[in-house]
Amino acid sequence: xxxxxxxxxxxxxxxxxxxxxxxxxxxxxxxxxxxxxxxxxxxxxxxxxxxxxxxxxxxxxxxxxxxxxxxxxxxxxxxxxxxxxxxxxxxxxxxxxxxxxxxxxxxxxxxxxxxxxxxxxxxxxxxxxxxxxxxxxxxxxxxxxxxxxxxxxxxxxxxxxxxxxxxxxxxxxxxxxxxxxxxxxxxxxxxxxxxxxxxxxxxxxxxxxxxxxxxxxxxxxxxxxxxxxxxxxxxxxxxxxxxxxxxxxxxxxxxxxxxxxxxxxxxxxxxxxxxxxxxxxxxxxxxxxxxxxxxxxxxxxxxxxxxxxxxxxxxxxxxxxxxxxxxxxxxxxxxxxxxxxxxxxxxxxxxxxxxxxxxxxxxxxxxxxxxxxxxxxxxxxxxxxxxxxxxxxxxxxxxxxxxxxxxxxxxxxxxxxxxxxxxxxxxxxxxxxxxxxxxxxxxxxxxxxxxxxxxxxxxxxxxxxxxxxxxxxxxxxxxxxxxxxxxxxxxxxxxxxxxxxxxxxxxxxxxxxxxxxxxxxxxxxxxxxxxxxxxxxxxxxxxxxxxxxxxxxxx
Numbered sequence: 001x002x003x004x005x006x007x008x009x010x011x012x013x014x015x016x017x018x019x020x021x022x023x024x025x026x027x028x029x030x031x032x033x034x035x036x037x038x039x040x041x042x043x044x045x046x047x048x049x050x051x052x053x054x055x056x057x058x059x060x061x062x063x064x065x066x067x068x069x070x071x072x073x074x075x076x077x078x079x080x081x082x083x084x085x086x087x088x089x090x091x092x093x094x095x096x097x098x099x100x101x102x103x104x105x106x107x108x109x110x111x112x113x114x115x116x117x118x119x120x121x122x123x124x125x126x127x128x129x130x131x132x133x134x135x136x137x138x139x140x141x142x143x144x145x146x147x148x149x150x151x152x153x154x155x156x157x158x159x160x161x162x163x164x165x166x167x168x169x170x171x172x173x174x175x176x177x178x179x180x181x182x183x184x185x186x187x188x189x190x191x192x193x194x195x196x197x198x199x200x201x202x203x204x205x206x207x208x209x210x211x212x213x214x215x216x217x218x219x220x221x222x223x224x225x226x227x228x229x230x231x232x233x234x235x236x237x238x239x240x241x242x243x244x245x246x247x248x249x250x251x252x253x254x255x256x257x258x259x260x261x262x263x264x265x266x267x268x269x270x271x272x273x274x275x276x277x278x279x280x281x282x283x284x285x286x287x288x289x290x291x292x293x294x295x296x297x298x299x300x301x302x303x304x305x306x307x308x309x310x311x312x313x314x315x316x317x318x319x320x321x322x323x324x325x326x327x328x329x330x331x332x333x334x335x336x337x338x339x340x341x342x343x344x345x346x347x348x349x350x351x352x353x354x355x356x357x358x359x360x361x362x363x364x365x366x367x368x369x370x371x372x373x374x375x376x377x378x379x380x381x382x383x384x385x386x387x388x389x390x391x392x393x394x395x396x397x398x399x400x401x402x403x404x405x406x407x408x409x410x411x412x413x414x415x416x417x418x419x420x421x422x423x424x425x426x427x428x429x430x431x432x433x434x435x436x437x438x439x440x441x442x443x444x445x446x447x448x449x450x451x452x453x454x455x456x457x458x459x460x461x462x463x464x465x466x467x468x469x470x471x472x473x474x475x476x477x478x479x480x481x482x483x484x485x486x487x488x489x490x491x492x493x494x495x496x497x498x499x500x501x502x503x504x505x506x507x508x509x510x511x512x513x514x515x516x517x518x519x520x521x522x523x524x525x526x527x528x529x530x531x532x533x534x535x536x537x538x539x540x541x542x543x544x545x546x547x548x549x550x551x552x553x554x555x
Contacts (some may be wrong), residue, residue, distance in 0.1 A: 020516045021157060022121055023083075023091060025053070027060055028331035029367035031073055031360055032382075033338075033351055036331040037155065038062055041141060045085045052080035053128075054098065063155045064142035073130045089117040089537060091136075103127040105299040105372060117533070123517075125326030125371045131360070133368045135328045140515065150192040152185065153336045158321035161517060162189065169316045170196035171185040175268070177253075177313045178291040179319030183380030186291035187251065189318060194247040199287055202246030207239050210255035217260040218276050221267075224279030240273050240284055248286040252307060253313065254294025256520035261306050268312040288313065295467050301459075319523070322547040323375040323382060330371045333379060334466065338362070353396035362399055369401075369409045436501035460490050465496060470528050499531035504539055507532075509514050512543045 025040040026311055038060040039337045042051045051058060055076040061068030079098040086092045094112040102109050105125050108279050115124055115136065124136040140157055169176055170193045187206060200474045213221050239248060249254075256264065267273055268288065272281040290313045299305035323330070328374055335351075342350050353361050366389075385405060389436065392402040401409065441477035456479055468474035476486040502525060514520035518536070522529045 019329070021140045024137060024139035024328075025058070025060070025126075026135045026137065026139070026549070027071075027132070027330035028135050028328075028334075028371050029362060030071070030366045031131060031354075033173070033362060034333050036196040036335045038068070039139060039155075040068065040089075041139065042083060045083050045091060045189040048491050050084035050094075051084040052082055053093075054078055054080035054100070056080075057324070063319035069357075071128075071132055072133050073129075075131045077329065086114055091115045091120060100303065101127075101129050103368075106368070116240060117537070121321065121533075125327070126370045127364060130448065131364050133331070133364050133371065135371065137328050139328065150195070151188055153333055154326060154331065156321070156329045157517060158325055158519070159329060161520065162318060162320060163384075163473075164255060165316075165318045166192050169193065169318075171198060171302070175288040175290065175313050177310075177317045178320065179317060180291075180293060181322050181376075181378055182293045183378035184293075184320040184322060185379055186293075186320060189250065189504075190247070190249045190289045190291060193289060193313065194249075194287070197247070197287060199246050200404070203243050204247045204249065205239055205243040206251060207248040208251050210252040210261065212257070212260060214257045214259040217257070217263055221263060222273045223258075223275040225275050238273075238275070239274070240267070241285055243286045245285055246287070248288055250288065250290040250313075252294075254292035254296055254299060256305075258304070258306075261309050265306060265309045265312060283345055297463055298467050302462050321519075323378040325519075326487065327371060330382075331367065333382055334370065334386060337383045338387055338390065341387050341390040345394070353397075359398055363398070364400060366399060373379055373409055450482075451480045453481050453489060456481060456489060461486075461493055462495050464525065465490075466526070469475060471520055472528055472530075497525065497527050499527040499535050502527065502535065507539060508541060511536065516541075 023042040023045065024039050025042065027036050030036060040058040040060045042058075045051050050161075054070075055072060055074070055078050056070045057080065057102050059070060066483030077098050077100045079100075080096070081100060081102060082094045082096060084092045084094065091342040092112055092114050093104065093109060095101070095109060096409055100329075103126070104113050104115075107113075120136060121138055126133065126136055138157070140160075142155070150166055166189060176190075176193060178189050180186055183412065190206070191204060191319075194200055219236070219238065221238045223241045224236045229524065252266075265551055267284055270281075271284055273284045274281045294305075296305055296310050300307045300310065323333075338351055339348070342348055351361055355361060370385070370432075385408075388402065388405060389399045392405075393399045437469070460479065464478045465472075465476045468478060472486055473483055476483045481489075490498070498519060507521075507523070510521045510524050514524065518533055521532060525532065
């Protein structure tokens with residue numbers, strides 16, 4: 001506990017923090033699919049009666065909306081379940097006298113179930129009477145619901161952060177490095193930046209850097225003058241020339257061949273290109289955006305990627321969240337892709353059909369299973385799954401999971417079916433959607449043979465922590481040492497910061513500037529997420545800002 005004089009909840013502090021994250025319920029599945037994505041903020045869980053969950057309450061609405069409506073499904077009882085605050089910042093779900101059946105993460109709740117702050121932060125899937133699926137998670141109160149979505153589907157805090165970062169950097173002519181696991185939508189983000197930038201009326205050229213042969217790289221990137229070499233019968237623009245005045249998107253930048261890296265670095269440093277066969281140089285005049293799912297710092301340490309190139313490309317970085325860190329967006333994405341696939345099949349209104357016998361075209365149990373899945377292939381994999389569901393259910397009254405999807409969703413997480421990496425740690429998840437039918441493997445991870453802690457250098461330790469975004473378990477696995485040994489190395493290393501050593505003022509300032517987003521704070525402060533979350537609770541920052549929201553009447 002700190003003295004009040006150490007951190008004061010000033011008006012300036014509250015304004016900088018903005019709406020803090022609070023527990024919320026978001027609809028993932030509902031008999032009326034138009035309601036998927038609506039949410040209710042749980043601001044009164046510490047009251048005597050708690051928050052009631054029933055057919056009649058709470059009220060759900062689009063994020064930022066001033067009005068809402070209850071779930072209103074007749075299969076839910078009017079007698080409510082209740083959610084109460086419990087010690088340590090968690091929540092308790094009590095069934096009480098309600099006949100509504102409820103399950104949490106696939107386990108039926110008979111009487112009550114406690115959720116820790118970590119459970120809520122990760123997200124919990126609630127199923128009500130096999131009709132409604134909700135996500136219990138953290139959300140910041142939205143300020144309005146009409147903002148430009150920039151072509152990105154979702155309202156989760158992580159996606160809203162990405163939108164804010166796109167808007168901050170779009171009008172600046174600086175290079176941007178977009179990092180994230182495969183299938184997280186890196187090209188969509190690049191196109192959103194281009195759409196908002198002053199160059200939006202000119203070309204957007206996307207290039208897969210891994211596909212450029214080193215022997216042809218100069219011609220592909222910079223163009224060729226007629227007669228420059230045998231076979232050059234005409235002049236041809238390269239990618240830089242085609243994107244002149246516009247945006248050049250360098251995808252898979254981490255897989256760029258070494259010789260091509262040298263060429264790119266020279267252009268980025270000089271700002272000039274020279275067409276093959278020409279004696280004149282010209283200004284490149286392109287906005288450079290790059291993307292990767294690779295661990296560039298690890299490749300720099302291994303000598304396969306040039307550090308100066310990373311520094312040139314990363315004028316600003318945007319980290320995309322994995323789908324497993326966006327539980328409340330699963331329903332929104334599912335319905336978005338469902339409508340799109342049905343439209344392509346020529347059945348755009350089929351999702352509104354109600355099968356005979358009171359069933360649902362989209363079974364709630366199926367959506368709950370999808371929400372609990374780990375999604376190593378992220379959004380791309382989810383889209384493929386929705387396509388399989390739609391095509392495989394043609395002529396059926398409801399969506400049905402075929403044998404392949406059943407195998408995918410019933411796989412034991414401990415045998416590789418689900419990632420054990422904490423949410424948001426994109427460098428550790430390199431699996432592609434095509435890998436969905438086999439156990440997930442971290443391709444960058446070395447052999448399982450244990451190392452002696454004394455053999456781990458300080459440079460290796462710091463690099464592993466940075467790559468794993470300060471997750472100590474993941475770093476220990478990467479270095480092939482025990483967690484106990486890692487803790488000892490961290491304690492001895494003066495280059496590694498510890499959350500316990502951070503001044504309260506520094507934590508409060510980071511909390512304010514990151515709007516309470518712990519993932520952003522971890523990147524900024526470079527400390528363990530678990531230890532940082534503990535310090536935030538000890539300093540009372542979340543409670544302090546939540547109290548300010550309640551006092552101002554924010555809902």
